[in-house]
Amino acid sequence: MESGEWRQQVWREPLLLEYPDRRPEPYASIEPAAVEASMEKPVPPPLKRRGKPNIPGLSEPEIIRHYTRLSSMSYGVDQGPVPLGSCTMKYNPRIAFKHVFTGRLRRVHPLQPDETVQGLLEMLYQLQEWLAHILGMDTCILHPAAGAHGELAGVLTIRKYHELAGQLSVKREIIVPDSAHGTNPASASMAGFRVVEVPTGPDGNVDMEALRSAVGESTAGLMLTNPSTLGLFEERIEEIAGLVHKVGGLLYYDGANLNGIMGYARPGDMGFDIAHVNVHKTFSSPHGGGGPGAGPVCFKDVEVPGTGLRLSDIAPGARVVYDEREGLYRVRWNTRGVGRIRMWAFNTLPLVWAYIYILSLGSVGLRRATERAVINTNYFLSLVRGIEGYTLPYAPGRPRKHEAVLSAKPLERETGVNAEDVAKGLLDRGFYAPTIYFPLIVDEALMVEFTETETPENIQAYVRALEEIAAEARASPEKAKSRPLNTSVGRVDQVYANRPRTLTPSWRVYLRRAREGGG
Amino acid sequence: MIDKWIPGGERESEKLLEKIGAGSVEELFSDIPEGLRPENWDSLPIGRRVPLSEQEVSEIVEELLSRVEAYDPHRVFLGGGAYSSYTPAYVDFILSMGEILTSYTPYQAEISQGLLQALFEYQSLIAELYDMDVVNSSHYDWSTAAAEAALMSLRVVRGRRRIAVAGSVNPWRLEVIRSYVEPHDVKIDVIGTDTLDGRIDQDLAETAITGETAAVYVEIPNALGLVDETVKLLADRAHQKGALLIVGMDPVAAAIYAPPGELGADIAVGDGQVLGLGLNYGGPYLGIMATRLDMKLVRQFPGRIIGLTRDSQGRRAYTMILQTREQHIRRAKATSNITTNESLMSILAAAYIAGHGRTGLEKIAHAVRGNTIRLSRILERENLTCASGEHFREIPVRTRCPFEQAASNARRSHGILVGPPLWEPYSQHDTRGLAAVAEYHTGRDLERLAEALTAACREPR
Numbered sequence A: 001m002e003s004g005e006w007r008q009q010v011w012r013e014p015l016l017l018e019y020p021d022r023r024p025e026p027y028a029s030i031e032p033a034a035v036e037a038s039m040e041k042p043v044p045p046p047l048k049r050r051g052k053p054n055i056p057g058l059s060e061p062e063i064i065r066h067y068t069r070l071s072s073m074s075y076g077v078d079q080g081p082v083p084l085g086s087c088t089m090k091y092n093p094r095i096a097f098k099h100v101f102t103g104r105l106r107r108v109h110p111l112q113p114d115e116t117v118q119g120l121l122e123m124l125y126q127l128q129e130w131l132a133h134i135l136g137m138d139t140c141i142l143h144p145a146a147g148a149h150g151e152l153a154g155v156l157t158i159r160k161y162h163e164l165a166g167q168l169s170v171k172r173e174i175i176v177p178d179s180a181h182g183t184n185p186a187s188a189s190m191a192g193f194r195v196v197e198v199p200t201g202p203d204g205n206v207d208m209e210a211l212r213s214a215v216g217e218s219t220a221g222l223m224l225t226n227p228s229t230l231g232l233f234e235e236r237i238e239e240i241a242g243l244v245h246k247v248g249g250l251l252y253y254d255g256a257n258l259n260g261i262m263g264y265a266r267p268g269d270m271g272f273d274i275a276h277v278n279v280h281k282t283f284s285s286p287h288g289g290g291g292p293g294a295g296p297v298c299f300k301d302v303e304v305p306g307t308g309l310r311l312s313d314i315a316p317g318a319r320v321v322y323d324e325r326e327g328l329y330r331v332r333w334n335t336r337g338v339g340r341i342r343m344w345a346f347n348t349l350p351l352v353w354a355y356i357y358i359l360s361l362g363s364v365g366l367r368r369a370t371e372r373a374v375i376n377t378n379y380f381l382s383l384v385r386g387i388e389g390y391t392l393p394y395a396p397g398r399p400r401k402h403e404a405v406l407s408a409k410p411l412e413r414e415t416g417v418n419a420e421d422v423a424k425g426l427l428d429r430g431f432y433a434p435t436i437y438f439p440l441i442v443d444e445a446l447m448v449e450f451t452e453t454e455t456p457e458n459i460q461a462y463v464r465a466l467e468e469i470a471a472e473a474r475a476s477p478e479k480a481k482s483r484p485l486n487t488s489v490g491r492v493d494q495v496y497a498n499r500p501r502t503l504t505p506s507w508r509v510y511l512r513r514a515r516e517g518g519g
Numbered sequence B: 001m002i003d004k005w006i007p008g009g010e011r012e013s014e015k016l017l018e019k020i021g022a023g024s025v026e027e028l029f030s031d032i033p034e035g036l037r038p039e040n041w042d043s044l045p046i047g048r049r050v051p052l053s054e055q056e057v058s059e060i061v062e063e064l065l066s067r068v069e070a071y072d073p074h075r076v077f078l079g080g081g082a083y084s085s086y087t088p089a090y091v092d093f094i095l096s097m098g099e100i101l102t103s104y105t106p107y108q109a110e111i112s113q114g115l116l117q118a119l120f121e122y123q124s125l126i127a128e129l130y131d132m133d134v135v136n137s138s139h140y141d142w143s144t145a146a147a148e149a150a151l152m153s154l155r156v157v158r159g160r161r162r163i164a165v166a167g168s169v170n171p172w173r174l175e176v177i178r179s180y181v182e183p184h185d186v187k188i189d190v191i192g193t194d195t196l197d198g199r200i201d202q203d204l205a206e207t208a209i210t211g212e213t214a215a216v217y218v219e220i221p222n223a224l225g226l227v228d229e230t231v232k233l234l235a236d237r238a239h240q241k242g243a244l245l246i247v248g249m250d251p252v253a254a255a256i257y258a259p260p261g262e263l264g265a266d267i268a269v270g271d272g273q274v275l276g277l278g279l280n281y282g283g284p285y286l287g288i289m290a291t292r293l294d295m296k297l298v299r300q301f302p303g304r305i306i307g308l309t310r311d312s313q314g315r316r317a318y319t320m321i322l323q324t325r326e327q328h329i330r331r332a333k334a335t336s337n338i339t340t341n342e343s344l345m346s347i348l349a350a351a352y353i354a355g356h357g358r359t360g361l362e363k364i365a366h367a368v369r370g371n372t373i374r375l376s377r378i379l380e381r382e383n384l385t386c387a388s389g390e391h392f393r394e395i396p397v398r399t400r401c402p403f404e405q406a407a408s409n410a411r412r413s414h415g416i417l418v419g420p421p422l423w424e425p426y427s428q429h430d431t432r433g434l435a436a437v438a439e440y441h442t443g444r445d446l447e448r449l450a451e452a453l454t455a456a457c458r459e460p461r
Ligand SMILES: Cc1ncc(COP(=O)(O)O)c(C=O)c1O
Pocket: A085, A086, A087, A146, A147, A148, A149, A181, A183, A184, A225, A229, A254, A256, A257, A278, A293, A295, B338, B339, B340
């Protein structure tokens, strides 16, 4: 470590499984007679567990210290900027935390009768309506548990649509641009489609020539995010929609980049038939180190040919409807389409978080959030422009929306210091790194998204750090490549981590290998 | 409110625009065609249109939440795949720790060691509990884990296009499996069971599991609460035929009953919701998925995995491993599309497990089992059951009037939640449903349930 630099805490914290066993009593109040009833009538031998799991029990102070130490070796929005492009890591307002995670919702069973959860259903109903307005769609379903799950809901709906229309044997392909997030092609394959990639043109838009030749009779649909993962608005979106609709395909909108356009454009108006949103991005529910989230999916009321059904009728999951006659909100499961894709109707807590967030801002506030997010991106670009080593590929003159993708290719060519090294250099200066090596169409990509909640001072400091890193790369490239030095561990050995002989996916595998003397 | 989340609000935005050299914010959106602009965005009914103060928001939300009934946990016997358990205060405290709560997927390992270690611990603890080697850092819930396990089996056992599923699995989970496998021309063979307790019929299992079967899926306990001793036979049959065995198991039950590994499972799934994660009106829960350390299986395993490795100085370190299976690298050929999962819930589940240890978990499992036994005795005495055999957590109840009516009356008159009603072929003319116990239920609680169910059929509707 260097003096004066930021430094992360370093604890040599053992695994929970390495602690001595304190044999704690359960936290629940357990009647001795309950345990006795089980002891008096032992588990029949063939059903009984034979081996003892290696699970020590810790005392409460040990547990709290353990997680306090671990949390001090983690980095979230609460510590500083997490400008991971495509992830929209905005601040997670505590007012929502208070109502969502500490209140009575934790004790509400998903099978409770609708009459007993009217306040909750009212929130979810309104959320459906609000999302429909935000997206310019007709009907929303809150069922999916994440963005990728929303995509799956969407492409399964596309599949069911073609199946009911009697054309599934022809409609075998989903088109995605090469700038798309990996979940798009992965979701399309999970729904049994062939994936056809189309390239991006030099202006950052979809290459129309290539698209025209890709679109045809076998096109079941197209998945697109707009703004794209380059942060650029796809200007010819209406033309694209026209092409796909003309051959009977449906348009799917990946809403991960919605934070770049609220108030300025809506996927429904662009011609999309289906759209998901990521509640844990645009609507501020915390990402929890990987989840939970929610991925509501919204539909145009497009009719499925010859059935009298709308897209939302054949989509997976359940909707909240208002029954005028009874004066009650009701959960209504779709029974004529794809079928459920998770056990229960809603990943409720992140959805209620989104309700509270949108209630707080309203249409005006959401527009302002988008405006500042876009201002922040372009402010960042105005500062970073001219720093030797980084370029802005694809239409450098066009304004970016929620994010911008720099290339560290010039720096890499000049000094050998690549995007990954730049990322590690940022860690050493107390920042989280951007998304790197994505989108795949940018060499040495640094994908930066500050969101509206970042301060101008932090954006300036981030740019200074990028400048320092470029200077260090020239002055002492080995040093730049040896980073990070100020984090709780140094550069992690990925090869060792992934080699079959040393692959260690759990502690028991580690112990077994140690016993056998391998590794 | 808005200024609090957007530093400096409109004033600062103006200043920044000036620094960028943009005349107005409009310039930054000039590439969006005029015709696409929503005309009246500000007046669209989104929220209350304008930003509200925190206090206003709080008051609105509190009013709405006051119309959500949370029942006395001692009177909740509702099951069907979501169960009550006591959540220790320390677990909720860990939930609130911002460095984990507000972090993203640990793409940058060096600055995320704490988070990575917490996820690795979760994987390692579940590996112990399930007697499996490799655990991913979560799926959305048990049902999606089961569905992805089925998809995985099709990739491991190539060329086979049938999945055999015990008829006694949770019907909603089965629906999810169907939704996931349908696009892949897979036939699901449902193995017939006894209509009273869902015990697997071994003759029917013989015919359902053939050389075409890629995997056999079974749950412990089954959807009627039965811990079916015939599962072992099913496992043997599956392996004889070259199919994978997928076992879905309640992780608390695994503390005292033979866990998936001991049963010979190739893939294990389950839900961590019972580990003090709360009911949450259906989510977030915690989809558990595990497999054996056999590269043939591991290469096809979906989801994120954290591994133990070393840093540049040889110190212990953690990182995401085997990422070439995942969508961000493998795209259309990935083993799954999943990325956002239920990581935070997995960390809480690990904290719950560690706060109890093996002996504490065993005690909870015995309390749940003991309460199941006690409840079944009471129900037998009151002539409210017709189940026999080993049950865990949940048992079928028979009422003297339609079960739904009985459950509804029990709620209205006794504040008791019980159910869900059983489905075909187990419902016996709609007179049967389920009752689920928790570790904390007392003898008095259980008696009260029986009283309520008896009284419920006496009352007029
Ligand atoms: C552009 C894009 N699409 C889709 C997704 C998938 O969303 P989720 O992580 O919620 O499943 C993401 C984020 O991971 C994304 O950035």
